[in-house]
Amino acid sequence: MSALVVTNLNKSFGGLRVTTNVNLDIAPGERRLIIGPNGAGKTTLFNLITGEIAPDSGAIALFGRDITRMPSRKRTHLGMARTYQIITLFAQDTIAHNVTLALLGLSPLRWNPLIALHRQHHLAARGHEALERVGLDHIAARPLAQTSYGERRRVEIAMALAQNPKVLLLDEPFAGLSIDERQDVRKLLTAIPRDVTIVMIEHDMDTALELADRITLLHFGEVIVEGTRAEVVADPRTREVYLGD
Amino acid sequence: MSGAGIVTWRCVAIAIAVAALVAVPFAIKEVYYVNIASQILLYAVFALGLNVLVGYAGLVSLGHAGLFGIAAYVVAYLLVAGYGHALAILTALVVGLAATAGFAALALRATGISFIMITLALGEIIWGLAYRWISITNGDNGISVATRPEPFGLPLGTPPGFYDATLIVFLLAVVSVAIFVRSPLGAALAGTRDQPRRMNALGYHVWMTRFWAFMFSGLLTAVAGILFVYYNEFISPQALALTASAEALLMVISGGAGTLLGPVVGAALVVIVKNVVSAYITRWNFMLGAIFVAIVVFMPEGLVPGAVRLTRSAWRASRPKQ
Numbered sequence: 378m379s380a381l382v383v384t385n386l387n388k389s390f391g392g393l394r395v396t397t398n399v400n401l402d403i404a405p406g407e408r409r410l411i412i413g414p415n416g417a418g419k420t421t422l423f424n425l426i427t428g429e430i431a432p433d434s435g436a437i438a439l440f441g442r443d444i445t446r447m448p449s450r451k452r453t454h455l456g457m458a459r460t461y462q463i464i465t466l467f468a469q470d471t472i473a474h475n476v477t478l479a480l481l482g483l484s485p486l487r488w489n490p491l492i493a494l495h496r497q498h499h500l501a502a503r504g505h506e507a508l509e510r511v512g513l514d515h516i517a518a519r520p521l522a523q524t525s526y527g528e529r530r531r532v533e534i535a536m537a538l539a540q541n542p543k544v545l546l547l548d549e550p551f552a553g554l555s556i557d558e559r560q561d562v563r564k565l566l567t568a569i570p571r572d573v574t575i576v577m578i579e580h581d582m583d584t585a586l587e588l589a590d591r592i593t594l595l596h597f598g599e600v601i602v603e604g605t606r607a608e609v610v611a612d613p614r615t616r617e618v619y620l621g622d
Numbered sequence: 623m624s625g626a627g628i629v630t631w632r633c634v635a636i637a638i639a640v641a642a643l644v645a646v647p648f649a650i651k652e653v654y655y656v657n658i659a660s661q662i663l664l665y666a667v668f669a670l671g672l673n674v675l676v677g678y679a680g681l682v683s684l685g686h687a688g689l690f691g692i693a694a695y696v697v698a699y700l701l702v703a704g705y706g707h708a709l710a711i712l713t714a715l716v717v718g719l720a721a722t723a724g725f726a727a728l729a730l731r732a733t734g735i736s737f738i739m740i741t742l743a744l745g746e747i748i749w750g751l752a753y754r755w756i757s758i759t760n761g762d763n764g765i766s767v768a769t770r771p772e773p774f775g776l777p778l779g780t781p782p783g784f785y786d787a788t789l790i791v792f793l794l795a796v797v798s799v800a801i802f803v804r805s806p807l808g809a810a811l812a813g814t815r816d817q818p819r820r821m822n823a824l825g826y827h828v829w830m831t832r833f834w835a836f837m838f839s840g841l842l843t844a845v846a847g848i849l850f851v852y853y854n855e856f857i858s859p860q861a862l863a864l865t866a867s868a869e870a871l872l873m874v875i876s877g878g879a880g881t882l883l884g885p886v887v888g889a890a891l892v893v894i895v896k897n898v899v900s901a902y903i904t905r906w907n908f909m910l911g912a913i914f915v916a917i918v919v920f921m922p923e924g925l926v927p928g929a930v931r932l933t934r935s936a937w938r939a940s941r942p943k944q
Contacts, residue, residue: 427823453825465820467813478813481806482824488832490807497806536824 378427378441380574381426381544386435388425388598395421396432397598403544405440406571410589411578414619418598419578420462423546426576427459430453439544446486454483460533460550461580464572466521472532473517476504479536507539511565515534534565545569551584559584582620586610593621631662640902643789656781657853662893663785663792664849665678669873669885671842676871677880678803678862679835680815682738683727684867686743689725689840691752691862693847698765698857699758707771714848715841722840733818745867752859764858767851771864778852788849801883802838811835872909876917878924887925 381403388396395418403409411419424430426437428449436445444452467475480500482489494500508514511531521529530550537545550566551559563584569575579585586592592609596604596619602612607617646659668690675681693714700710714831729740752759759765766797770778778784802808813821814828822828860866873892878884895913921928 385874429823449822450825450827453823459823461820465817467816467820469816474809478809478821479824481810482821482826484806486806487810487826487831488807488834490802490805490838492806493801493804494806494809495804562740 378405379382379403379438380407381576382425382436382438383422384436384438386422386437387433388421388430389433390505392551396425398478399595399598399600401593401600403576404532404575405543405574407574408588409574409576410585411576411595411617412580412582412585412592413595416597417595418594420548421598422595423459423548423576423578427457427546450482451539452486452568456541458537458540458542458544459546459547460506460530460537460548460553462548464526464529464533466529466532466536469523471507471518471520472513472524472528473501473504475532476507476517476535476539477501479507479539480504483540506538507535510538510568511535512561527554530554530558531565534562538569542573544574544576547575547579549578551579551581556621563587580594640641640793643793646789647785653781656785658893658897660781660785660788660853661897662890663788664846664853665870665873665893666889667792667795667842667849668846668870669877669889670799671839671846672870673874673879673881673885674799674835674839674842676874677810677878677884678811678815679732679832681832681836682871683741683839684864684871685725685729685741685743685748685777686839686843686870687862687864687866688745689718689722689843690749690847690850690866690870691748691857691859692721693844694851694857695752695759695765697848697851698767701767702765702770707769708712711771711848715781718844718847719837721842722793722844723833723835725840726836730829730832730836731879742864742867745862745864749859749862749864752862759859764856766855767855770852770855785852790854791845791849796882798838798844803882807831807834813823872914876914876925877927878928881924881926884924884926891925904914925926 378401381401383399386396386399399422412424413419421430425432428444428447432445436443438444439452439457441454442455444455467478477494477500480503483582484500486497505514505517508517512535513528513531513535516524521532524532534550549563554562559581566575566588577585577588586606589606591603591605593600594609594615601618602609602614610620629890647656650656650659672683672686675683696714696717697710700713701707725741725744728744729737732740753761770784770835772778773787776783778787810821810826810831814826814831818828850861869892872889874885875888876891877886877888892910895906895910899909903909917925923931
């Protein structure tokens, strides 16, 4: 059974078609890279898959279950997690609290108005585990406002990983990072076990190609090339619309 | 100072504050000022309720006086109809919560300025009903309440007795808000205020989280409305007017939205200026406005967080440089 299947997905904003008959079939454990020039509809495709916007037509299935009309939050409970291109975190809070919020999102405790959150030691322990995976455990108590851009990227990934996702969607995880920070994030993504399927949008081809099993090239909302790394890089259409000569 | 030391000092400060509040009727012999203290406490409960929405959910309501008034009118109507205090209070709480659910269902369709406008419109509808539905509300003449309850044999008819009862309710309200904001639901609510899209992606039901916060806010508002009608032994449409909602909002903002003590300090400020300063200054409205302008200029975050900030700055400045 495929991890994620997108069938004939279409989306328009007024007269502008941003997603046109997109089909994807992503196997469990696969690392799929979505590439394309700016405005190709990559983030829109992520927003459609995660349910932040509704498609005009088409279908999305997660491990065989139709989730096309399912609210975004329920998809998260089914094992879908994402990071954002523009970092979207809780700047007033500590790193640990950010990760705790991610853990709490999947826990029935999130409805509890009576217990003290800071006394939920099992959440704190799991939060520290997630931060350990991204190498931020030592600064867990630091307010997010006092962290670097690269650290925030890793907090985003830690929040996603803390939810033990089955399918992880990463929207430009290397954007804005220094060379050293890219190496750190690359190592981190490589270490994610294969029971997590990863779909990643990325412009940094050198870094992303190392991680990807298969690549999908989007252009004006349409899939124009799909295949293995070698196939896509060798395809003249990839050079024409994305890589250049 | 260590974490344990801070906790100890906080406990000492809370104990002193509670002792000072308990001592008010003994220390202040004049009935007028005891009544002012009761007013501060009941409006503090109102402001605490509004602060759950404004401060912790980031949803500014300009219709809360409507919820406040509904509870007050239910008590007054049932008492005049001959029912007992317990039934009147319980019914007021139930009707207040039902009205809150209706408010929430309509207002939570939007956020930001649209949310403010919907709550304002709902508050005006309730005010209009109170003003025009004369067979129920007695219109502009209002409804008088002849007696106050005597829970467990404690007479609330005297100013100190009423103050004590209001203080107990106030302390329960403070404790309940303190528990709520430290709870997982409180953390989720603050998350929906700061990053609703992110919270949705993390698996939270943003609308429902805000709905329960609205209900909690409405419960405290209804409690304050019940205290109000017993305090004044009278309710009229004036208590539901837009100015009443705006005053409660000013209490929250001037004291410090999103803080536990801010609404209490804001309530004290507004009640004292309205009742005490107005006895000496004819144009007390002007003075209240000037105070708010000063707060916005010098402590835009509100009196409580502003005072904390200035105290910390002064403390740091007074320390010898290393």
